[in-house]
Amino acid sequence: MNMPDASRLAQLGDTLARWQVDGGPVHLHPGDLGWYSRLGPDETASAIRIWADGATPAAIGLLDGPQLLRLAIDPTRRDDAGLARRIADSIEDPEVGVFASGQATVEARGASALTRILGQRGWQEDEPWIPLRLDLSAPVQPTCTLIETIDEDRAGEWVGVHWSAFRGTPLDDVVRQTLVNRWLAMTAGPFAGTSRNLVAFDAQGRAVAVTTVWSAGPGRPGLIEPMGVHRDHRGRGYGVEITRAGAAVLREMGSSSAVVAAEGANTGALATYLAAGFVPATPVVDMSRGELEPRA
Structure with missing residues (x-):
């Protein structure tokens, strides 16, 4: 080793x-x-x-x-x-x-x-854990929500939604800047060229869901990691929309499928991926x- x-x-x-x-x-x-x-x-x-x-x-x-x-x-x-x-x-x-x-x-x-x-x-x-896979040989159904691929200048929106999705506590300015700096390190790192960062917006222009997707190259499975919805905007289908949009981006990058794994006890995440068209495999x-x- x-x-x-x-x-x-x-x-x-x-x-x-x-x-x-x-x-x-x-x-x-x-x-x-x-x-x-x-x-x-x-x-x-x-x-x-x-x-x-x-x-x-x-x-x-x-x-x-x-x-x-x-x-x-x-x-x-x-x-x-x-x-x-x-x-x-x-x-x-x-x-x-x-x-x-x-x-x-x-x-x-x-x-x-x-x-x-x-x-x-x-x-x-x-x-x-439940592995899930979406075949990308056919186009992914378009989304109704406004979803944009973002760059470094909008990192604050991405990290704010991600924090809410996974922590759910207030995000102060010091922690936000630390998270933005880490996000910028990721987008400048050796794997940045294989990734795309997406944000979903509601009708009022508020960032409500985020994901990052990662290609492994043409003809190989691409990964959705992570995906999250702001706690104030759950239950409105934004998780399904951002997941489908991420899968569509992976297809544009040449991925043969989109993959993710969710904890068996995480019924919310499983429901989101299934609604987005993913097929579960053996736990x-x-x-x-x-x-x-x-x-x-």
């Missing part, structure tokens, strides 16, 4: 892009690295772990916080027991630099050998050790 420096981020994004396939798992996507890059390229690189054979990555993980490792494995290696044991050994040894001792969760969708080995070592199944579970903690 090794950790990259920031100069390798674009290359790792390209590798992850090649691992995205229709019909495959909704696992770690280059868009996940792009969203994390709000913290800057050095911080993003420091959160990545690579398992490689020589110079060729076989698995790439993102430490999305100290207790959660999000993984993608080369599709040709998902049943490779030797690779799975190497990853499991790294995960369980605090000296290696993945997890400290104590509670930990591994998101290893599609990694059948690793999931099996972790289960044999006493790791438990976490709550289910998947993370593997956890120690006392489980809610995911943000």
Whole structure:
């Protein structure tokens, strides 16, 4: 296992892009690295772990916080027991630099050998997540809501809606500026060229919903991450509208499908994606050790 420096981020994004396939798992996507890059390229690189054979990555993980490792494995290696044991050994040894001792969760969708080995070592199944996919071979139904793709000069509108959607507390000027700076770091980072940032507006011109979408290149699944509706404007269909608009943008970028994963307990998000035309796949579970903690 090794950790990259920031100069390798674009290359790792390209590798992850090649691992995205229709019909495959909704696992770690280059868009996940792009969203994390709000913290800057050095911080993003420091959160990545690579398992490689020589110079060729076989698995790439993102430490999305100290207790959660999000993984993608080369599709040709998902049943490779030797690779799975190497990853499991790294995960369980605090000296290696993945997890400290104590509670930990591994998101290893599609990694059948690793999931099996972790289960044999006493790791438990976490709550289910639902992968959802929208085929983009045909045009996406147009939206009725005004939705715009925005640039840096409107970052404040985007982050204000996102904060309301996921935090729901008042947003003071200091926190807003911090979030804007992070958003600008993302849009100037190594993954910015694969993303588009959308805002939906109501009839009064107020920003009511946001999303960012990430392409993995032509003919591959694109990711919707994140999507949220302002708490004062829920229940009016804006989540469905912004999701469909994001999928349409991914189609324009050449994506074969749009993908997302939602917690099984998040009935609101699931209802939104289903109403937008997404088709659910078989639920998947993370593997956890120690006392489980809610995911943000």
